[in-house]
Amino acid sequence: MIRQCSLLAGYSCLVFSLLFPASAAWYQDKQGIMGTNIQVEVWSDDVQQGQQATQAVMAEMERINQLMSPYIANSELAIVNQHAAEHPVKVSKELFDLVALSIEISKETQGAFDITFASVGYLYDYRQQHKPADEQIKSLLAAINFRHLVLDEQQYSIFFSHPKVKIDLGGIAKGQAVDNAIAILQNLHIKHALVTAGGDTRLLGDRRGKPWMVGIRDPRHPDKQAVVLPLIDTALSTSGDYERYFEQDGQRYHHILSPKSGTSSYEVQSVSIIGPRSVLNDALSTAVFVLGVQQGMDLLNRTLGYDGIIMDNQRRMHYSTGLAKP
Template sequence: MGSRFEITVIAPNEEIGYINIDEAVAEITRIEKMISSWDEDSETSLINKNAGIKPVKVSKELFMLLQRARQISEITDGAFDVTYASMDAVWKFDGSMKYPPTESEIKKSVSKVGYEDMILDPVANTVFLRKKGMKIGLGGIGKGYAADKAKEFLISKQVEGGIINAGGDLTTWGTKVTGEKWLIGIANPLSKDKMFSWLPVVESSVATSGNYEKFVVFNGEKYTHVIDPRTGYPSSGIKSVSIFAKSAELCDALATAVFIMGKETGLSLVNQLGGTEVIIVDSDNKFHKSSGILFDSDP
């Protein structure tokens, strides 16, 4: 999935621990084969190949994942959208850009993006992308989903506790061997090697989206790599978003969505969602949190 997965388990001995980890890796690999856009034989690739041509029958598992992705698109007003993969990459964050793209280039880049044009038929279990050239990509939700499924599998094998870290999307269950809660560090956006807070997590997940690694600067203005799929423009005003919820899948999708939606709209959304919390650091390094986050801190 283009990310490093780290799996920690509590086990009676090392041998059983490694067996458990190997089984979790097999489950993550199975999911990757289903959702990877890089694998030409995956169900996702088949959907993309048939964009504008015909609906594609998919497994119930992928159909349900896409249905949940669509629901997140609806509640975030399109800030999260798996059809973002249809975007032409007019913004480059590898140092090669000398000028920002033109307004017409940006408009054209998102002309095939739009979750409303992903038609899901629950009776036939088919997915149809209405426009030719449309594509879906599950990069914004797939890592979290894989972490959830690996965790579910390990719990079914009576593994008492552990952490799965899917490239920064973390999910936990149980406790450490000592009985202490797992602690998750929230990176300081001013210095990603430092933590500005450690939070205890119980049977929970967290995902962080940040702008401190990939960006370009034109005329003194900073443009981040997090692109709004509705406009084609980089999002602004936020340095990092950390979402806390039971499901790593939901955390994964919402972290990017809230980053794009902005501070006020993002906080308002999270405060309406049950069992979900957020910590936002804005571009002025001010700290904002949803109503259920009880500690006080500033980076």
């Protein structure tokens, strides 16, 4: 590192140069993948390592997208949706394990989190502002039940025991991708990093001596933060009724559907979960959103290591017992 130093300041400048090489910096990238905004920020002392780290994160996001997107015709998930009602479909261990985890979370949340919501959910088109007719929803409600998913651990296969079942991992796959990305960064010896996929953020270490300041968006004011949290080496996921929605006849139709009704849940506007694993934060934020304030808080308060903040439909904030009000 070449620096212009005065004689008196030379010693300090030399020490600074030794501690912080020329290439020591934050390396960042942002891309649109998995239908959302992906952001990575890493600290590295080396240009090659920093660039390799950000590229590796984006590559992992795209790999998960190609594996688990229901909108990519040749993805494993799309093939399962096409054929699993006809016969068991063999899948990769990675997809099998994530579906198995989803089923376990469904059991723990009394079905509030259920990847078979897509049996009705696929009929919604938020870009085209289209919702299914009530008759369509009612005719498919019986297909929303995680118990219709029959898994064979020996064959790594998935079978649908109901002919109308579809699955969607949108409430858990991004969390999985974020966890994978952090593991990749750790293997590259990165010590300080942030990875965000939509509402899912995980932090590696601190921000070089300071906590990461992570904001939770105000659901009705996109340019404002409802809460800003100082966080270190943890993860936060937010589910909100503003992520994918449209308004029609004074009603907001958003993507977080109740598995019981096949329609949007309205008791809360957003749920944020803080915990060590993004994959669980992601699923829990959806489950708590569907459960509502009382049942959602009951779930959080009995889930060791995970806390949450709920903004209800009256814009009141609710905090789990492990969190102090700011």
